[in-house]
Structures are given as C-alpha cells and as structure tokens.
Amino acid sequence: MEQKAEKLDRPGVPALDEILGVPFKVLDDGLIRVVDYMGDDQAIVQAARVSYGDGTKKTSDDRGLIRYLLRHRHTTPFEMCVLKLHVRVPMDAWRQWIRHRMSSTNETSTRYSIAIDSAQTTAPDQWRIQATDNKQGSDGWVEKGLGEQLTRDEAAFQNHARELYNQRLENGVAREQARKDLPLCTYTEAYWKMDLHNLLHFLSLRMDPHAQKEIRDYATIIGQEIVKRWVPLTWEAFEDYRMGSVFYSRIEHEIMAAIGGGNMEQAIAIATEAGWLKPSKKGGFIRHRERDELAGKLKTLNLTVPWE
Amino acid sequence: MEQKAEKLDRPGVPALDEILGVPFKVLDDGLIRVVDYMGDDQAIVQAARVSYGDGTKKTSDDRGLIRYLLRHRHTTPFEMCVLKLHVRVPMDAWRQWIRHRMSSTNETSTRYSIAIDSAQTTAPDQWRIQATDNKQGSDGWVEKGLGEQLTRDEAAFQNHARELYNQRLENGVAREQARKDLPLCTYTEAYWKMDLHNLLHFLSLRMDPHAQKEIRDYATIIGQEIVKRWVPLTWEAFEDYRMGSVFYSRIEHEIMAAIGGGNMEQAIAIATEAGWLKPSKKGGFIRHRERDELAGKLKTLNLTVPWE
Amino acid sequence: MEQKAEKLDRPGVPALDEILGVPFKVLDDGLIRVVDYMGDDQAIVQAARVSYGDGTKKTSDDRGLIRYLLRHRHTTPFEMCVLKLHVRVPMDAWRQWIRHRMSSTNETSTRYSIAIDSAQTTAPDQWRIQATDNKQGSDGWVEKGLGEQLTRDEAAFQNHARELYNQRLENGVAREQARKDLPLCTYTEAYWKMDLHNLLHFLSLRMDPHAQKEIRDYATIIGQEIVKRWVPLTWEAFEDYRMGSVFYSRIEHEIMAAIGGGNMEQAIAIATEAGWLKPSKKGGFIRHRERDELAGKLKTLNLTVPWE
C-alpha cells in the first residue's frame, strides 16, 4: 500500500462521545451504557483499502465501499472497530448473551460480592402465551385477571427468594453457596466488549423477531441507539443487506427461474425431483417444510406457487 | 433431555476409515490425507436434539433435521464434528489457508529442520492471464510459446533459489536466516484440525470460483473426497443450501416483489429512491454496482429488468 | 517432514472406550459421560514431531517429549486431541463453566423444552461458612442444627419455585418466560467439546482449591477419571508440571539467589528497592502482599525469610 506514515489525530465519533456513560434504561431495572469504543466507519474503509488496494479504487466513495463489503460478506474490516458496554441484565438473558464467545467479559462475581438486590419483574399485561406454531416463542398476552394473579405470585416468590438469600448470609453461609437458589432473573452487571463484525452477527440474531423479547430489547437499543450513532454508514448497510435479507437455496433459485420464465411444468419437475411433491393418501401432498418455506417466499414476491 | 446414560460404542464412519492415511495428490507435489476425525452426521443430530429437545420431534428423520439446521444457519451442532488432516501445500497457498483462525495447526518449522526441497512448478499450459474485470482473478491461459518460456524461467529461478539456500547452509548460516529467500511456493507440511462448522465456512469460501485455483484445488478435494464420505447428509445439504445459494437484500427483494406483481413502475420507483437510477450526462444511468448486481440476478431468474 | 503416507488404522484408547457413555455421578443429581474423543498421547507426539522435526530426535521417547512440551508450555500439539462430554450440572456452576470460551456447546433450551425437574439440594452437613481471609471462598461447615434448618428451608423454597413454574405453564405462559424465576441451581444438560490444551487450562483453574466446590467436583472427575484414562502420559506430566507448580517473579528470584548465596543484606536491599519494606508507624513494616507471598514460599522451601 505504501501508506503515508505521518502523525495522526486519534479517530473519534462526536455523536457517540455525547452519550458516553449515559445509561439507556432496559426492562424494569436494566441498563446499557457505552464505556468506550475504537474506530468508526472510516476505520473500516481504511482496513479494506489496505487489503484490496487498487481493487477498491473503483468504489469511489466510502459509503459505497462499506455497502459493498457488507453485501459481499467481507468481514475482517469490521473487526477493526470495537465497542465496550456496561450492562445490567437479568441472568437468564445473560445466559443467552454470553453464548456469543468472541467477546471479552467481566461480570460481577457473587462469590466476591453480595448479589444485586433486584430481580426482573413482570407487569400484569406482560405475561406472554406459549406459541403453538413455534416451539420456542410466545404469541400474545394472557388476559388481565390472570396477569394480575401471576404478577402477585411473582412478587411473593421473589420476596421469598430474597429472604432465603439474606437469611443464609446472616447465618454465615458462604456467598458462593447462599446464591444457589436466586431466581434466574436476578440482575447482574458486566463490562462487555465485542468487535463490530461479531456485534453485527449478535444483533442479526438477537434483534430478530425469533429472539426472546428480553434480550431483543437490549439488542435493539444497542443497534438503534448506539451502533447507529457510532458507525452510521455501516448501520445503514446492515439494515439494507442483513436485516430483511432473504436467502435462496440452489433448488429454490432454479424453481424461481422456471417460474420467472413462465415454465410452470419445469418448476414442478424440479420440485418433484427434489422430493417436495410426494402425494398424500388424503389427497394433496405430504407435508414438506422446504416446499412450504418457498411457497411463503413466492407469495411475498407476488409470484405464482406452481403446485397450489 | 433426560438422556439414557448407558455404555456406548465409539462412533465411526467406515467410508472414511477406508481412506484414513491415504494421500490424495494435489498440484504437482502436494497432498492431503485424513489423519483422524471425530463425529459423523449422527453426532450433529444428537447435539441438535439436546438443544432443541421436543422442538426437533416434528422433523421425523435425521436427514430432514440436518437440512433444516443448515438451511437456517444453526451452526453449533456442526462444531461437534472435527477433522484432522495432514497436508503438503505451497507456502503461498498456506498463507491464505492459515488466515482461517478457528483451527489448530502444527506446521513443519524451517528453523528446526531444513526446508522441503520442492517448490511448486507450473506447466507451460498452466500460466493464467490477469483478469481485467476482476482485480483479484485470472482469465484464460497465455499462449503456448510464452508458457514454455515462463516455465523455463521458473525452473532456472527455482534452481538459483535452491543453490542459494544450500550454499548458505553449507556456509554455516542459521537455518532461520538461510530460508529468507526461499520462493513463496516452496512446499510446507502441516497437521491441521478444524471443526465441521468452520470447515464448511472454509469450503464455501475456498471452493468458490473466486478463490485462487491453487487453494481451490485443495478445498475441492477436502469437500468432494473427504467431507462427502465423512458426513454425506451434511454434504448434500451443504451443496443444496450453501453452494449455489443466493442472497437478496431488502431493497432487491422489494423490487422483485414489484416485478412479480407486474408493477414495473413501482419497481423503478424503489430503485430510484435507493439512488440506483441517477441519469448520466451521456444518457442512460450512472454506473451503479448494486443495480448491476440485481440486473444479473433478475436475468438468471428470467425476470424483466425494469430499467433496461 | 517427508512423512510416509500410507493407510492408517484409526487411533483409539481402549481404556477410554471402556467407559464411553457410562455416567459418573456428581453432586446429588449431576453426571458426566464421555460421548466421543479424538486423539491420544501419540497424536500429541505426532504433531510435535511434524513441527520440530529433527529437533525432537534427541528426546528418545514419547513420554520424554510430552513432558518436555508441557514443561516448556508448548501448547499447539495438545490442541490435536479433543474430548466431547455429556454433562448434567446446576446452572450456577454452568455459568462459571461456560466462561471458558474455546469450547463447543449444545445446551438444552428451556425455551423449547420444559426445564429439568431437579434443583441441586444441600445436605445438612454441607452448608459452608464464608471465609474471612478469602473473599471468594468458604471455610468449614455450619453447625448441625443450623444445617438442618437451612436444608429444610431450601426444600420448602425449591417446592415453592417448582409450583410457581408449573402453575405458569398450566396457565399457558410461554416457557421462555415461565422459567424466569427458576433457582440458579436448577440442573441443565449439555454436550460440551473442548481440545486438550484448553481442557488442561480449564482443569488447572477448576481443580484448584480456590475454585468453588461444585465445579471442582466436576473438574476432578474429568481429570482423575477421564483425562487420566485417555492420555495417561499427558496427565502424569500435567500433575508434575502444572498442578503443584510454583512461579517466581524476577524480583523473587533475585531475592532467592541472594539468600541462596548467604547474602542476606543483598536480599534485604533488593526487597527494599522494590518497596516491600516500608516501615510502619507501629513498628515492623507496612503490609505488603508480594512480600508476604514470597515469605510463604520461602518457608515452604525451608529458606530463611531475611526480613523476619
């Protein structure tokens, strides 16, 4: 690259500096604050240009290059930016959060310190009903009277839990053991650091409608309030290319090409060969997940579903 | 999961056991051999079922579950399988290979041992021409006479390099310093271990037509000769859903939906709003990469390009 | 290395095959089982020899080479071995466990499935007292009558917790939300995979007397019952060089050399220069952690503490 090598000023992002340390509230008693960061949109461009050199010249501007990188899943330049947060989050959401391994974490230890005296509570209108079509999700809210009862029971139970914990401590039981029956939703705090590439992956999974509401609330604030201020060009590209992006398999693509060419017979032949159209004894076809997934996509695209 | 806990036999894959240790030749003097492995298709299913429990019951068979996991980018179950290879590869291809960080590697040290006396050679009909439309690639082969000249020059140079190296050693120069002018294409050997999730990612990048031919030759053998024997259901799913798969961005998808619904005006309006259709002074539109990329996809799908 | 490249039999460890799938009981209702593994002591030797080539010839036998590698903290050859376990463990121990990031994990999801109906219980004689000299640890057990009371309270609380969970589920609350108040010590299950290098690091931290008893119980079984059978030479070296090993800083080493040479004045001069011997107003020295740590080590070595 034969870079100019001269004294630099440290890169900074005034829009992010403005909110440094300022807490965003999440759930009933959670928070997120930016503690520090490294890099900005320009740092991504800089890293890409050292890699691809002349290959990036065609892309006249930084915005175009960032969009190109994200669209084509070039990931390493995004690793050059790093975000460090202070979070306060219920342990059960934290259990999901910490599964993202490419991060650095320092969490409050309840061996060293007394557990935070706060567990997440649920308002009467926030109790969610088990979804029937989605094993992992929820769908709607329970009716008012039941919600009120559930909230009262929750409060009584959390009082019981805290009394138990306090009595153990008062009786001299070691903190590491006294904590064993704390409710999963007890709040914990941590510093958490992640590079932008891994953070975008985290956000694409945790802002997704399939993510659990609690962690989704955190992820949405990280995305909409923090990353958007920090690296606005990257965020725009992320919204355009990752969120709302759709992925078609080879088979799906071949069927779509047949439909696009008006050749429904060929479309059906491809689906048949793929084993998607096995007749059911009751008439129609045997249930087939991939076929149903494509049918859903075709409807979104206003294209005819050949086998319906 | 409340798993049964009983004596197990160790999982094995007879089709892979048959080729354990047997070298596949690559390039003029390279090789790949399977040294050991852990897991099989069934191990992926087992790991998924512990995670998703009852959620996997709907998927009646293992093949369906593996295809579901790969289609929906559930990655952790694939980490439960591990492959260990012995490879012999030119150092310049190895430089690309080793960039995949989630691996374990033990490479021959040319500090401890004398460098392998073999550098990759190029046959007269294998000299590739610089591509003009793709900064990183090649396109076709040079003509015969020139190819013969290049191969002669290569041989003379590699002889020079080897003599230089040997003379340094004979003069007592330390191996770590004597090696400094070896050609990049000098062969090296290594044991290399990677889990299946990361291996599929490696293969999706390195079997891609945009990958350099040399590493693509290695990746293709790993995929077609080794992974296919090892985890045949996963390989089939990989071919169907990862290779030949196509991503559409939110904007692309919206334009396609408009085209699918026959509403070309809306399609053009979306593209215009996205800044894709800025008029050029010479007539037509200013060059725009995303627009051209979608046009290419639409043609593959036999759909009309609204702005052409 | 110019390896012979010939058909291999797959490496196996009969002593480990014998216990494959067999559960080791841990705590009141936990377990550990070996599900699969890759490699053995010989695989470590093989990887080291490819790296160091002729450099390993002096080490005539495999045991000597493995001991050399472990003593000198050569880590990559140990990555060539992999262990996969099925574990059943209280979530609060699991929270510590999962902090070791270089692993692959599939844990039962309590979004997809109902939580395991078992929480770790504590026998009356197993309630530990908070240590006073060690903020994170415990020291001795509470007296009998108190222990019995604590165990009764634990049982009553865990019943309350289970009833609450079941009532939520019966009332149609989504599993992902119903679980929020489960006690931290509720059992979970997982498949967990780690390479031997990282596993030894895990064991050195989690078998340590400072580790919490619960996870130490698991780690001890993994070490003593599993790793010892799997890679006996490595385990022996680990016990000799990592467990019970002691590390001396440059300053400590210099002070010891002065003591060894009988030069107590020099020893005191070094300690003084390091700021270890600042006089206290009450006589003696101001408290200094490093000084006290070295004094402890010197006593173990039967060497005179120069400043006492």
Place this chain on the structure above:
Amino acid sequence: MEQKAEKLDRPGVPALDEILGVPFKVLDDGLIRVVDYMGDDQAIVQAARVSYGDGTKKTSDDRGLIRYLLRHRHTTPFEMCVLKLHVRVPMDAWRQWIRHRMSSTNETSTRYSIAIDSAQTTAPDQWRIQATDNKQGSDGWVEKGLGEQLTRDEAAFQNHARELYNQRLENGVAREQARKDLPLCTYTEAYWKMDLHNLLHFLSLRMDPHAQKEIRDYATIIGQEIVKRWVPLTWEAFEDYRMGSVFYSRIEHEIMAAIGGGNMEQAIAIATEAGWLKPSKKGGFIRHRERDELAGKLKTLNLTVPWE
C-alpha cells in the same frame, strides 16, 4: 456493583496520542505505527473492580491491583484494552506473527495489488551462524569475507527474483500466479489489532531470546516503545512478573525444599525416585533433561546441586 451511571469523557493516553501514526523503523525497510487504541491502565482496574467488587478494596491503589492481577494470571481485565497497529514486515516474519490467532488482520493482497518492491536485505556483518546446542537458534556471526559474499549473492538473487516477477506481469500473467516465486522475505503491510492480554502473551514469546531476531526486533519495539507508553503500570508489572519469571515443577520444588532444609540425602532420594539419576555405564548419570534444567536453576540461585 451498582455503578454510578453518568456522562463520561472518553479515556485517552496523551503519551500514546503523541506518537499516533508516527513510524518506528524496524529492520532495513520495515515499520510499526500505532493507528488507534482503546483503554488504558485505568480500564483494566475498572474491569477488575466490577468482577471482584469488594474483593478489590484491600488493594488500595490501582498499581497494586494491576500487579496483583498480572502476578496471579487474572487475564480477562487485560482484554478490555485493544491496540491497532500498521506494520510493514517481511513475509517470513509475518508467517510467525500471524500464528497468533486471537487477532484481527487486514493484509495487503498481492492478488489485488502488485507486491511491494522491497525484500529484506542482510548486511555483511548480520549473517548468523547455526547454533549447535539449540536446534532452532543462531549463535554468533560469520566472518567478514564470507558475510560480504553472502550479501552480494543475496542482492543478485533478489534482483533475479524481481526481474522474474516483473516479466511475468509484463507478459500478462495474473498477479496471483506471478507472485508465486517471490522470496519469503518480501515485505508486506497490514493493519493488525489485538487485545492487551493476547498482546502480552505475544510479547512474552516474541521478545524472548529464543524468538527469531527479526520478529524479536518488532516485538521489542511494540513492547518498549508502544505498550510502555500506553499502559505504564501494566508494562512495569509485565517486566517484573512475566519477563524473567521462572516456573518450578512440583518435583523441582520438593527438591529445593530439601536443599533449603540442608537435607541433601532427601533431595537425592526425590531425584532418584523421579528417575533422574540412572547410572550410566561410563560412570556418572545417563543424560536427563529435567535434571539438567534444575541444575541450571539451582546454580542461578546459588544453591548446591546435590548430585554433582
């Protein structure tokens, strides 16, 4: 921790800001520049205090806490600091460098761009002799006349290499193929990012006298010129506890305790039981590496070697 949550100023290190972008020269044509960084000594303290809470109160000051963390190998707080460098380095040193996987890298691609027209050259007095007692190292320099000859041969060869590369390019050969015979010591450039924990590990290996001189020159500048300015308290602790630190195995420690207590017979008994003192047919003992290593350490400590 119940942290105060208020507007923060972004942490910065004026001593490092002063050299931001300024190149340090390395070797004949290499360089290192700081491009950006995150965190400082205070960030390490902050992360440790959130983890250990009240447990850190005893350590009254930041310097003491950082020294405690480093001495006791608490690693995660050091991950909270990140350094980003621009480096220019010969590819053969880079091959060693990039083996440290926990980093982010963007290297100039010689597929996209023409290779840098510079290969590392060796002055006549810089040709090192192969060490005889250390398979991987060098020991002293060759005599003047030979050095001059080696330098002339190097220059001639590097000219040959460059001509070959240029001719291939002029003949239209693809860059990705033309580069195949470049000397290993051809310079490359990269942006390279690593957290402080991993960086200290990198430095402890690469500043070590056993590291190859070329990469040691880079590591020494990173340590002495950059890390020292950036996190001076951590650097001081690193020099005191990691560099020049010595490990003793359990066996070594037991032998030293016997020597310390003046009990030479016991020392010899322990060594004998460990198999260190097998008689040789020629008299004396059979060669034993561990025994010789301890003998060396004992001499440094001015302690008697019991078996000599």
